[in-house]
Amino acid sequence: xxxxxxxxxxxxxxxxxxxxxxxxxxxxxxxxxxxxxxxxxxxxxxxxxxxxxxxxxxxxxxxxxxxxxxxxxxxxxxxxxxxxxxxxxxxxxxxxxxxxxxxxxxxxxxxxxxxxxxxxxxxxxxxxxxxxxxxxxxxxxxxxxxxxxxxxxxxxxxxxxxxxxxxxxxxxxxxxxxxxxxxxxxxxxxxxxxxxxxxxxxxxxxxxxxxxxxxxxxxxxxxxxxxxxxxxxxxxxxxxxxxxxxxxxxxxxxxxxxxxxxxxxxxxxxxxxxxxxxxxxxxxxxxxxxxxxxxxxxxxxxxxxxxxxxxxxxxxxxxxxxxxxxxxxxxxxxxxxxxxxxxxxxxxxxxxxxxxxxxxxxxxxxxxxxxxxxxxxxxxxxxxxxxxxxxxxxxxxxxxx
Numbered sequence: 001x002x003x004x005x006x007x008x009x010x011x012x013x014x015x016x017x018x019x020x021x022x023x024x025x026x027x028x029x030x031x032x033x034x035x036x037x038x039x040x041x042x043x044x045x046x047x048x049x050x051x052x053x054x055x056x057x058x059x060x061x062x063x064x065x066x067x068x069x070x071x072x073x074x075x076x077x078x079x080x081x082x083x084x085x086x087x088x089x090x091x092x093x094x095x096x097x098x099x100x101x102x103x104x105x106x107x108x109x110x111x112x113x114x115x116x117x118x119x120x121x122x123x124x125x126x127x128x129x130x131x132x133x134x135x136x137x138x139x140x141x142x143x144x145x146x147x148x149x150x151x152x153x154x155x156x157x158x159x160x161x162x163x164x165x166x167x168x169x170x171x172x173x174x175x176x177x178x179x180x181x182x183x184x185x186x187x188x189x190x191x192x193x194x195x196x197x198x199x200x201x202x203x204x205x206x207x208x209x210x211x212x213x214x215x216x217x218x219x220x221x222x223x224x225x226x227x228x229x230x231x232x233x234x235x236x237x238x239x240x241x242x243x244x245x246x247x248x249x250x251x252x253x254x255x256x257x258x259x260x261x262x263x264x265x266x267x268x269x270x271x272x273x274x275x276x277x278x279x280x281x282x283x284x285x286x287x288x289x290x291x292x293x294x295x296x297x298x299x300x301x302x303x304x305x306x307x308x309x310x311x312x313x314x315x316x317x318x319x320x321x322x323x324x325x326x327x328x329x330x331x332x333x334x335x336x337x338x339x340x341x342x343x344x345x346x347x348x349x350x351x352x353x354x355x356x357x358x359x360x361x362x363x364x365x366x367x368x369x370x371x372x373x374x375x376x377x378x379x380x381x382x383x384x385x386x387x388x389x390x391x392x393x394x395x396x397x398x399x400x401x
Contacts, residue, residue, distance in 0.1 A: 005306055007147075007173040008156075013140040013165050020165075022133060023157055026076040027113040031106045033061060033073070034084045038103055041092070054089040058082065077132035079121035087116075114158035122155050129155065129167065140167060147173045161240035177308045182265035185360025187320065187352050188273060188293045190284070194257070195352035197360040202257065207250045208290040215242045250292055258299035262307050268300060269363030272316040312363040320355040320362075 015023060037057040044050040061081060064070040073081065094100040121132040128137040129152075146152075152169035159165050185197035193204040208215075218239045225232035261268060275294050279285040304311040314320075322331045324343040334341055334351075342348045 001177045001308070003175045003177055003306065003308070004172055005175055006153075006170060008168045008170050009144070009146055010166055010168045011140050011143060013138045013167050015138065015165055016136065019134060019136065019138070022076070023115065023159070023165075024113075026080055026115045026157075027159070028108075029073055029076045030080050030084045030115050031108065031111065032070075033064075033081045034088055035105045036064065037061070037085055037088050038105060041088075054085055057085045057088070061085065075133075077117065077121050079118055079132065080115035083116040083118065112158065113160075114156055117155045117157070119153055122152075124151050129169075131155070131157070138167060147171055160244060161237075162244040163237055163240075164244065175306045177306075178263070180264060180266045180309070183267040183269075183360060183364065184261065184265045185269045185356045185358070185363060186261070187271065187356040187359060188291070188296075189352055190287050190291060192352060193291060194296075195356045197353070197356040199353050201352065204291060205249070205253055206287075206290060207246045207253075208286065211242055211246055215239070215246075218242055250290070251295070254292060254296050254299055258296060258303055262300065262303045262309055265309065267310045267312065267364070267367070268304060269312045269314060269360050270297060270300065271318070271320065271359055272313045273297075274316060310367070312366060314359055314362050314366065318358070318362055320358040321351055323354075323358045325349065325354050325357040325361065 037060065040057065040060055041052045044052045061073075065073045088103060091100065091103040095102050117131060123130045127142075129140060130137045146169065150171040150173070152171050154170040156168040156170075157165070158168070183197075187195045189195060190204060192201040194202040196202070218235070222232065222235040222239050225235050273293055275288065279288050281288075300311055303309075319330060322333065323329075324331065324345065324347060326347040327343060327345040329344055331341060331343060339351045340348060341351065
């Protein structure tokens with residue numbers, strides 16, 4: 001069984017000086033148009049209670065290009081500017097649906113430098129990519145081939161803080177869905193990145209700790225440089241390269257791990273974690289951020305959808321650690337340094353393995369009973385889940401691992 005999905009293939013490329021200058025100019029224009037449109041929409045609502053949509057901002061863009069102060073917008077391709085307005089419309093849609101905060105202005109120093117080109121703004125011919133307003137194709141390093149016979153529908157060009165240039169090609173890819181019979185519960189942690197219900201513990205690589213000394217030395221060098229100097233800019237790039245190296249290794253490890261879990265198991269059960277609240281603990285914030293649990297969950301979500309797997313998210317308030325996976329009894333709270341505990345029934349449990357087994361059991365119970373997959377807002381606020389409202393011994397006999 002196969003499934004066709006939209007898939008982005010990201011490659012690094014090395015622009016010429018002319019191409020780099022043109023792209024940098026495009027990034028600035030995209031940021032300017034986004035901020036101007038956001039300002040216009042905000043003022044229209046606060047002053048006249050008028051809701052401005054994409055069509056109105058597109059008409060404003062046409063007028064901006066005819067003014068003397070913004071005539072330089074005609075020097076870059078118009079497609080990335082229109083895409084910036086569409087992205088702003090999407091941001092407002094997420095805000096109205098209460099999925100995100102009110103859109104904020106883009107910053108020259110902090111925002112991502114990128115531009116999106118649709119099919120009318122680039123030429124794809126014989127494996128070469130040429131963007132609008134450019135005469136030469138991009139020098140792309142093809143680290144892997146694109147799906148045979150496909151052509152990109154959207155191209156996104158970006159430049160990270162380390163000065164590396166990337167191009168992302170959105171293509172239609174065919175995913176072969178192979179059958180799988182495995183079922184696994186996953187408990188996230190810091191000593192072990194993941195603990196599976198099978199008893200396997202996946203070591204936490206701690207990518208940030210490996211380069212911590214190099215990063216600290218580079219940051220000290222950066223702090224000693226004079227602001228707005230060329231040496232400070234060189235030192236900033238060194239710090240950014242170390243951060244990029246850490247992020248690349250982390251992303252590569254999570255991709256391999258998530259792909260393995262999705263290919264081996266038909267049902268994957270994970271726990272809903274409030275990472276944003278957990279990083280408020282200043283002693284563990286660095287380690288929690290380095291573990292990147294949210295990034296792993298995102299990978300599991302879209303890869304499970306690609307391969308036709310069932311991804312179940314259980315309530316964060318479910319007492320997976322304290323619940324005995326053998327008899328179903330609820331134990332007292334134990335401090336984090338206690339990694340083993342003994343139940344009244346005589347069973348001795350590893351804290352993480354027991355939690356993973358309970359997560360799998362409640363996830364399978366959710367699918368069997370037809371309960372909601374995701375935790376409800378009301379249950380999360382009161383601290384009770386649908387699984388916790390039942391007698392803890394109700395899970396006894398359902399699944400013994």
